[in-house]
Every structure is written in structure tokens, then in C-alpha cells.
Amino acid sequence: MTANDTFTGQGPAATYDSAFLKACRREPVPHTPVWFMRQAGRSLPEYRKVREGVPMLESCTRPELVTEITLQPVRRHDVDAAIYYSDIVVPLKAIGIDLDIKPGVGPVVEQPIRTRADLARLRDLRPEDVPYVTEAIGMLTRELGATPLIGFAGAPFTLASYLVEGGPSRTYENAKAMMYGDPELWADLLDRLADITATFLKVQIEAGASAVQLFDSWAGALSPADYRRSVMPASAKVFDAVAGYGIPRIHFGVGTGELLKLLGEAGADVVGVDWRVPLDEAARRVGPGKALQGNLDPTVLFTDKDILQAKAQEVLDAAAGLEGHVFNLGHGVMPNTDPDALTRLVEYVHTATAR
Numbered sequence: 568m569t570a571n572d573t574f575t576g577q578g579p580a581a582t583y584d585s586a587f588l589k590a591c592r593r594e595p596v597p598h599t600p601v602w603f604m605r606q607a608g609r610s611l612p613e614y615r616k617v618r619e620g621v622p623m624l625e626s627c628t629r630p631e632l633v634t635e636i637t638l639q640p641v642r643r644h645d646v647d648a649a650i651y652y653s654d655i656v657v658p659l660k661a662i663g664i665d666l667d668i669k670p671g672v673g674p675v676v677e678q679p680i681r682t683r684a685d686l687a688r689l690r691d692l693r694p695e696d697v698p699y700v701t702e703a704i705g706m707l708t709r710e711l712g713a714t715p716l717i718g719f720a721g722a723p724f725t726l727a728s729y730l731v732e733g734g735p736s737r738t739y740e741n742a743k744a745m746m747y748g749d750p751e752l753w754a755d756l757l758d759r760l761a762d763i764t765a766t767f768l769k770v771q772i773e774a775g776a777s778a779v780q781l782f783d784s785w786a787g788a789l790s791p792a793d794y795r796r797s798v799m800p801a802s803a804k805v806f807d808a809v810a811g812y813g814i815p816r817i818h819f820g821v822g823t824g825e826l827l828k829l830l831g832e833a834g835a836d837v838v839g840v841d842w843r844v845p846l847d848e849a850a851r852r853v854g855p856g857k858a859l860q861g862n863l864d865p866t867v868l869f870t871d872k873d874i875l876q877a878k879a880q881e882v883l884d885a886a887a888g889l890e891g892h893v894f895n896l897g898h899g900v901m902p903n904t905d906p907d908a909l910t911r912l913v914e915y916v917h918t919a920t921a922r
Contacts, residue, residue, distance in 0.1 A: 579777055581712060582711075582713055586599075588715055589891075591778060591836060591858050591891060591893065592891065594891070598922065599886070599892055599894050600647035601647055601912070601917070602648040602717070603640070604650070604899040607640055609904075610904040611639055611643065611906055617632060618632075618636070624660055633699070637707055638707070638710055638711070644909050645917075646913055648778070649711055649714060650717045650719060651704065651776065654668065655719075655721025655725060656674045659726065661696040661697050663688070665677035666729075672735065674729050674735070675733065676730055679733035679741070686752075686759060689756075689760070691762060694770050701770060701773075704716065704771060705775065715778060717776065717779065718776035718780070720780075720781055721764065721784070722820075723758075723798070723802060723805065724783055724802070725782065725784045725785045727756055727760055728785050728788075731745055743788075746797050754797070757798065761804040762804075768781075768808075769808065769809060777814060779809060779816055780817040781817070783802065786823055787826070789826070790825070791826055802818070802834070806833055815836045815837055817860060818830045819838075820841075821841050822843065824843050827844070827849055831853045831854065837859065837860050837891070838857050839862075840859055840897065841898055842862050843897070846882065847885045849862070850888070850889055858889070858890060858893065859886070859889055860892075860893040862882060863879055863896050864878070865896045865898050868896075868909065869903075872911060879894075879915055879916060879919075880919065894916050
């Protein structure tokens with residue numbers, strides 16, 4: 568936080584009245600706020616330039632680089648919130664798990680977690696393990712001023728999937744086999760990951776983040792019954808751990824149309840919706856008392872301006888009756904997206920929804 572900021576139990580004071588935080592709190596807004604998942608990087612040439620020759624995980628530990636990358640889309644697109652540049656496996660790397668992010672593959676774990684003895688490798692995360700996070704967020708909040716910064720973490724299930732599988736998976740066969748075959752080991756694994764994740768988010772909040780988003784990228788692989796029984800307790804533990812800070816908590820997963828109500832019940836104030844379920848239907852599934860975030864199909868950005876605007880308007884129309892709406896894509900920005908299309912989209916949403 569900046570020297571002029573105070574933390575009141577409702578987040579940094581400078582950002583409290585921003586359109587983004589108002590929407591998260593389901594309050595009237597001057598316009599529908601916009602930000603994009605994976606907005607910090609990938610599609611931006613200036614991102615590729617500063618990342619050149621720097622491995623992904625190393626880039627997440629350099630405060631000056633994290634600050635620059637996080638700020639780039641705010642400068643270029645005029646989005647209503649910044650998302651802290653990091654990766655879901657950063658806290659795992661910080662506690663000594665031997666892993667790397669391999670280009671074109673994703674996170675790869677040298678020795679997967681498969682037995683109870685393996686749990687000993689998952690020690691508690693301490694703030695001093697991630698000093699670069701505190702330093703980077705301090706730099707960011709000074710630069711961002713009244714623009715909120717969203718903290719970032721992977722949810723226990725998604726982290727467990729990488730750890731048990733040893734890398735990305737389409738079937739999650741090893742993770743699900745543990746979940747079904749050794750539910751006690753599975754529960755202990757997710758509980759330990761919940762503690763690590765909660766600490767990672769607390770570090771970000773205490774450094775000045777105005778909201779947090781928990782990414783459960785692979786939760787869509789689960790049935791509602793399996794999610795409620797085997798995953799939701801750990802996610803709820805994370806949300807409970809940061810509830811006392813009084814800032815908005817966002818929950819997002821891909822392919823989670825059947826889980827939307829549960830994502831909210833886990834403790835989210837804002838439920839992220841991918842592009843598969845219209846927002847009005849998502850609101851019905853989630854129930855009252857939650858804001859929604861989403862949910863333009865990212866591939867629409869590859870069409871022309873008129874189609875992009877028409878599809879964005881469909882999202883806005885579906886969101887017209889919501890208690891609170893944060894405009895976003897239904898998943899992350901794709902690497903080959905034209906950055907100018909994102910800039911035009913932000914401008915369109917701001918103009919179309921100006922109150």
C-alpha cells in the first residue's frame with residue numbers, strides 16, 4: 568500500500584470507490600468495469616519484449632519486472648483493475664517443490680505427490696519465502712493509485728491436480744484415483760494446499776491488493792457431488808482465511824456451469840462464469856447475494872469490430888438484471904489476440920454502459 572493509504576478492513580482506501588470494487592460489492596457503478604484474465608502478458612508485444620530470455624518462474628520473482636508486466640495492460644487498455652502477474656505454482660516453488668514451467672507444456676513437477684510420505688514435502692508457506700511479492704505489490708499500488716490490484720492464487724484442487732499428475736492432464740486420472748481411492752490422503756493434501764494458498768493470498772492483501780481471485784482452472788472436471796465432498800472444504804478454508812480483510816473474493820473455474828452455485832457457496836463474493844452459460848442463467852444457478860464476472864468467449868476477439876461489439880452487447884444484455892457485474896472474458900486472453908481488439912472492447916463496454 569502507499570504511504571497515503573490506510574487499510575480499513577475494506578481494502579486500501581484509495582481504491583474503495585472504484586467501479587470494479589463497487590461492482591464486486593453489488594453497488595451502483597458509473598459504468599460496467601472491465602478486466603481480462605491473462606491480460607498481463609502473452610498477447611502484448613511489450614510483454615514479450617521484457618520477458619525475452621527470462622524463464623516464466625524467474626519473471627515472477629523480479630519485483631520490477633512483475634510491476635512492469637502488471638501495469639502494461641492498464642496503460643494500454645484502460646482496464647478497471649490490474650491482476651497481479653504471477654503463476655499458480657509460484658507458492659509451490661517457493662516452498663521447495665522441484666517444478667518448472669516448460670514452454671508449450673505448462674507446469675511440470677519432477678516428483679509427483681502420490682503417497683502420504685510425499686506430503687512432507689509440502690511445508691507451510693511463510694511470508695519470508697515470497698519477499699518479492701510484498702515488494703512488487705508495494706511498487707504496484709504506488710503506480711496504480713485508485714486502480715485496484717487483484718491478488719492471484721490457484722485453488723487447492725487445481726494445484727493438487729498438477730502435483731499428483733506431475734503436469735497438465737486431460738483426464739486427471741491419478742488425481743481422481745487418489746480422490747476416490749484414498750479420500751483421507753486426498754483431504755489432507757488439499758487441506759495442506761489450502762493453508763499454503765491462504766498464506767499466499769494474505770501476503771498479497773497485506774501488501775495492498777484490493778481484491779483476490781482464486782483460480783480453480785480444472786474444477787470443471789468434477790461432478791457437483793465430488794466437488795462438494797472432496798474439493799469445496801479446501802476452497803472454503805482459503806476463502807474463510809481471508810474473509811476478515813473485508814475485500815471482494817472472486818472464484819473462477821473453466822467448464823463449471825454445473826458448479827456455479829457451489830463456487831459461490833465456497834465463500835466467493837463474485838462468481839466467475841465461463842462462456843458456456845449466459846449470465847442471466849448463471850445468476851439463476853448461483854442465486855442471490857453474489858456478483859458475477861464474465862463472460863465473452865475469448866475467440867470472439869478474432870472477429871471484426873462489428874461482430875465483437877454485437878457479442879459484447881449480448882453479454883451486457885444478459886447481465887442487465889444482475890446485482891453486480893464485472894465484464895471479463897469467459898477464460899484467458901489467447902496469445903495471438905490483437906491487443907487493439909481488447910482496447911476497443913474496453914472502450915465499447917465503458918461507453919455502452921455509462922450511467
